[in-house]
Amino acid sequence: MLTWSHAVLYVQNLQTMLQFYCEVLGFEVTDRGPLAEGAPEIVFLSQDPSEHHQLAMVATRQDAAPSNSVNHFAFRVAGFSELQAFHDKLKAVSGLMLNPLSHGNTLSFYFNDLEGNGIEIFWETPWHVAQPQGKPWDPSMAEAEALIWLQETFGHDPSFEPVADYQSRRRAAQGL
Template identity: 40%
Template structure:
């Protein structure tokens, strides 16, 4: 890849992995007791996703997702996620992927992020996202239109989130969880 091509894209930082697991309780116990992760969120019900982190600045660095019945067992990985600094970065990757023949791109919000999901040529699922200014309890997912301008997308996202469990500014969520990570 040429240096000029590489600089046409925004910085991309590895953010988190989502793993399919057979025994979420056992995996949660391992990651908390042996690696010091803290549960930051969890879905509802017996087959709930578990969100874990070791960093107050990251809502989750690892997601444990109980394997849906019928899911092939050849890979425990649901997706690899990359963070960009802002919505413009998400849009830059979105445009590049849409220009590539045969690449399907799904644009969604998880409340705390604006995300695009797509697959590489070998079928591995990837996510590129930027943070929104809000937190909501997870899991949360709804479609977004990246053709909207920033102000429209911001207003639409906030309208979708108001009234959802855990809705608050992300800075408030980080302050509330900072002590759990040993921050004062």
């Protein structure tokens, strides 16, 4: 089984990207150095002690166009209050457009980072529902309100079920 570890981004402005990813999103630099003698530097970033890096950046990007081969990277938060805290923090960053979208199995918000890379931050809801589907949601809702809204909005779908049931079916199908 492959589990996700990290992505490496080519960036234009290493300093502003590092500032954003560290100060706003909470990453720390775990290592940095030239890829080889005289070669560009790679900077490793992580928030997860079990991953040396979840992201790395190399400042070799020349074009100013938004990234066009990756739609977005997604980061999970453990709790609803953490999701709201990120939302409030990102709302304060000028020029950032936040798009709150729930897939039923997530409460997510999407935005582009300072160099146009698509980012999603999401909290996994207690439910699974077949994908793709999405509805805008109101990040000012309290957690209890959001849970009711989720059931009202996605609960009519025949595939709506507790996420634990969905995951145990997936595990059983894999013989785990």
